[in-house]
Amino acid sequence: MPKLQKLKQQRPKQLKPKREKSEIRKDELIEATLECIACEGLQGATVRKVAEYAGVTNGLIRFHFGSKDEMIQVAYQRLLEGIFQSSLTAVADDKSPPRQRLRQFLKANLSPPIVTAKTVVLWANFLPLTYKDKQMAFIRRAANAKTTALFEDLIEAALSSERKIRSDKGFSEQEYRHLAVKLNSLIDGLWLEGSMAENSSYKKELVEIGLDAASDLMAMNLRE
Amino acid sequence: MPKLQKLKQQRPKQLKPKREKSEIRKDELIEATLECIACEGLQGATVRKVAEYAGVTNGLIRFHFGSKDEMIQVAYQRLLEGIFQSSLTAVADDKSPPRQRLRQFLKANLSPPIVTAKTVVLWANFLPLTYKDKQMAFIRRAANAKTTALFEDLIEAALSSERKIRSDKGFSEQEYRHLAVKLNSLIDGLWLEGSMAENSSYKKELVEIGLDAASDLMAMNLRE
DNA sequence: AATTTTATTATGCAGTTGCATAAATTTATG
């Protein structure tokens, strides 16, 4: 290949970076960060690599974010927010009975897009940071609290709804909390374990097993 | 403090590295690796830092291990082995009834030394590597398979023991497997969530909640 | 159209990283 051709090229330099509005570019960088971490791992997600994924040069990151650490933080928030939104849309239908809403919530947390290689890999890559960095710990805690609160509400609604029907004995506040912890742990554990199995047959089983276990814990049929 | 003293010191150079037998030194390096990762995170666990933790110079790592990656692998194996041993000693007593053995196993997996800040932090730091590195993935899978097998055995023994007493209906192979998945996920989830809470009151609750949930899942009293 | 503001690149630097290599030191062996 003749080297002369290189001279003839009239600099297609900025194929993408045509100067986006700040917020849009920032968004692209956040997505590029997540994509990069998912593919290369956190160690591989250097400032230059992320910039490459976004199709820009590394200096731009410093312009839109104060530092790499800050960008990582924002990306982590984005990830957790996305997960939360996924389970939130699953229970968007307020008209359906409480038991069904809880069931949908559980199901969503055991299916794509939450149970996805990419999501789990990202989650795993960020996790260690929450043990070293206080701000990252805070982000995790905050997201967790939001999920837990939603979980407790769904559980309480489902239980009191069923109680009316079956005239069961009531539950204390602590029992609601414990129940939320149990279900939450179960979901997290299944999610984590399920991500390791490569065979897709496991994925349908995952929902089945999860709903089955949840039914036992809640003493309530959540299978259908 | 006078600087002269420095000259008077007759080179205490190798306070520690007096030439240990190869296996012992290797062991020290593995422990240093784990300690270093626990304190500094995987990112902070550089060859030099690990050597510093072990009280030797960095070159020594290359001598005992082919590369840093190899050392990390061995350290991961050591971690998982330690966890497995902890839960294994909990069920060492073969004479106790199957239900008690299962209970002890669950309890061990929800108490120190398995539920410890250090253990969880280490586990979390290694986890991302299992998604990038095939060998690390294999190590994780192997350890997981071992734990699962033990879990299944304990469950099956407990169930068939109780079945004799209560003349329950039998269980299929798949039901054993599913039960093991459920309990395993529950334990993992509780362990992970419990590690985030800093208040120690949660730790006693953790065992209580875990045994409570396991009792529901197994339809068998494991609380005492 | 001129100029100011905003976004982007280009370049480089100081610190770190894993690792190679040679020298030094300690232990084992004859």
Add this chain to the structure above:
DNA sequence: CATAAATTTATGCAACTGCATAATAAAATT
């Protein structure tokens, strides 16, 4: 005790890292 083998240090290097800084280019404003 001499020599060889095993262990440990010392030194350095090439690649990489995050970030600063100045130069460009594009858009907005006037």
